Amino acid sequence: MVAERVRLIDVAREAGTSVSTVSRALNGSDLISPEVVAHVRAVAGELGYRADKRAQEFKLGRPLTVGVTVPDLTNPFFSEVLKGLAASARAGGYRLLIGESGEDPAEELRLVEELVDHSGALVLCSSRLTRSGLEKALALPVPVVCINRTVKNAGAVAIDYRAASRLLLEHLTGLGHRRVLYVGGPATSWSDGERRRTLRRTARSLDVTLDEMDGGWAGNHGYDAGPTVLSSRATAVITFNDLVGVGLLSWMHDNDVDVPAELSVASYDDIPIAAYARPPLTSLRNERARLGELAWEQLATRLAGNDWPRPDLLTPELVVRASTGPARRRARIRTS
Amino acid sequence: MVAERVRLIDVAREAGTSVSTVSRALNGSDLISPEVVAHVRAVAGELGYRADKRAQEFKLGRPLTVGVTVPDLTNPFFSEVLKGLAASARAGGYRLLIGESGEDPAEELRLVEELVDHSGALVLCSSRLTRSGLEKALALPVPVVCINRTVKNAGAVAIDYRAASRLLLEHLTGLGHRRVLYVGGPATSWSDGERRRTLRRTARSLDVTLDEMDGGWAGNHGYDAGPTVLSSRATAVITFNDLVGVGLLSWMHDNDVDVPAELSVASYDDIPIAAYARPPLTSLRNERARLGELAWEQLATRLAGNDWPRPDLLTPELVVRASTGPARRRARIRTS
């Protein structure tokens, strides 16, 4: 069934010449007679020769492979980053070796050490690594780009959460909200930290009271947050991401809480379902696929022997939809 | 910055022994004196030696890599398949080389030919390849598993769409629907073909009138289908997948069509947002991650030298939610 592999030497033998000639003929070296090239090509064709790319790359040097880690393959945010990265890297002649850490820092570190053995470069998406883990990763003998986590001595591409948080809070204060609750994400998430930090700072400057609670990254985390959210004194909620936001909206619907009349909800990321939620979710659009592309560009620059470019910061855009509206004095504090 | 790579021979020199001894000591060969092992290990540690896995694998044989193609990385269906596959393959000591075809058969073929050069096996997720393209892929010198596309002489893992379509239609007829419209998916999709085929057959046996229209795979395809759906005579709609279904629900909401009172909507796949749509979408749950796991199991069996196992067929489960209800005579044919 599986045919024996045809090697360069087989072609050479069959063509009555040497491996060097075959190699050159196939690779289009210009110092070889046209007839020989034709002949060799013909023979190679007949024999069904396929160059062993692994041997080629092994001989030639570094692998044309980018190792990528993501916390969760099913998170639409990472999916789109991967999409952009995959397209760019491929256009640049690189392949993608992908690993999922399951949101687990220790697993991510193992993954990194495994991937690096077969990669010429690394991209860490929203790395959950501890500080020391990250240091180890950056000490590896290949260039590393971090997406959504700023670092020194490495590539860096991120969303500008400072601008993001400001857009959100200004939108809400513009609607009269003075008390806002943030439903957070995974504790290991750098971007959750950034969202909290920038929200706090902006809230202070806008004289808004910011409450915080822990949450998560998925729909059920938002749904489960429902009771706590409802019993809070906030008139508006900002969720860690749209999955959480949509989950929260769902709970509100199930419990007859009118959004946005009773409560406004807004979020980060603007994944596709945000527009199809009921009510459609106000969210911050960011070009996630672009994150992947920029990561590749940084890598390409670095691989070409240059210094790291300056970090790329992508400014999001607020997409106002029906889930946010004027603040109203809460009729009552509901407890269920 | 990037230190010079330490090789086996460097360790040998430093340890005052030979490369074979070092190799054996590091790989835990039992025919070597404990002291030497300890010494070599120590030296290797000091020098920061890391075995070149590429050279190792090159020497040892086939690459421990599975090449995977998906039509669209951002489609939650594929994300989950990848999740399952990634976990299983990793547990089995294999890595994942992933490529996205962009739903394009020609691009998928290019991808396959590129991936196979660096992989010991291939997994094609919902392959969009033409018949001849698929034949080419299966002729490659590595084992190939197809997910959601039945083939002979290869691994095969798929959803049982026959059972799926029956569950859907029986549910709808149980609610009194006699005229059902199917909003289709991409023309290149095998699973769309299967859904149509099994729906037709089942509709006939249940004496249901089945209309069909072309659609697509994303939310906007469903949204755009709104007017056509509304002007049809069907009392229930089945959409190619949940993304399309949610998009359709959204249009219905925007145009004040009461679902399910005026129209029932049901779909395939039950991705997480189905539960959070308004109204929650009746859909067919299938274990997508399991698809990935089974694909790996087939591969592992094959890689171990056995014949291909029988194809795995996963039976879905109908999750009834609020988007489907009793059929009602349509008050009027609305046109917008």
Place this chain on the structure above:
DNA sequence: TTGTAGGCGTTATCAT
């Protein structure tokens, strides 16, 4: 128990 040497499939250097 350890060392020597050959080879995995290719490319590149150096002759011819």
Place this chain on the structure above:
DNA sequence: ATGATAACGCCTACAA
């Protein structure tokens, strides 16, 4: 213009 040969970094008979 072409051919022999030495790497690339590692593993593993085989020899000692």
